[in-house]
Amino acid sequence: MQVCNLVWSKNVNELVSTHGYSQNQIIVWRYPTMSKLATLTGHTYRVLYLAISPDGQTIVTGAGDETLRFWNVFPSPKSQNTESEIGASSLGRTVIR
Template sequence: MRTMESHRMRVGALAWNSSLLSSGSRDKNILHHDLRAPEDYVSKLTGHKSEVCGLKWSYDNRQLASGGNDNKLFVWNQHSVQPVLKYTEHTAAMKAIAWSPHLHGLLASGGGTADRCIRFWNTTTNTHLSSMDTGSQVCNLVWSKNVNELVSTHGYSQNQIIVWRYPTMSKLATLTGHTFRVLYLAISPDGQTIVTGAGDETLRFWNVFPSPKSQSSDSLSSIGATSFVRSYIR
């Protein structure tokens, strides 16, 4: 349908906002591509000093969060070409970014090997809320739509998947099985199942969140996490 060739180096991050596709690149730029417009891109965001490796639009499509190899977390609004909020507390690159579907302006970010922390931010009040050292590189974050919980995937050195209850950040489950860092994470439309992809060339499906009607995750702790796994090996 379209081929967009505006970036000068590899594109490692993408995020949709209705008909707008935002892309982050090793050329340090974020580009907004409007599929309705003939131009390759309609806006360029500059601010990162290194590769943009994480992008995520908020649920109301009003704010875009970006993470970079410069250890910076930026927040942009719909019309800004410079970041409106800048967070510099992480000490490693940020690929993992997740907006809460439960509280407006609540943002989670995860740092790389030299950082290992999941941090929480209130972008409405521009405040750093809390931090949790996970002990491993944080590769991905996703929030449950059904309950106030989130899941993180990790790399060096434990390659694990952790389900957390927010805001206490108590661990509900630690899921193991991948033998390389868990670089990819997606959640099913019903919000109950996640799929993870790792350098071990497997996809693993995990039933980690309750249904929207349940509103309770008590059953998760009573069921062995390994019983959720179905692996498809190339």
């Protein structure tokens, strides 16, 4: 597995890593235990780029498949005590909490 990018959450003790071959996935990790919280898939080629939104909730990934994907992976500082469902919305944004 090839790690292409890392980004730390601004709101919680978690981080995201993006990967190349073999599964081209994005993984959300809890820190400091480094337990895997979620594996996000959808890109068909290596995930080359990763950025986080100014509010710290959404990441965008760009891959060799010439697509951008938006993922709502981190809670806002105000909603850390609330629970929400893991799932995907119809606008191509993936929510994991």
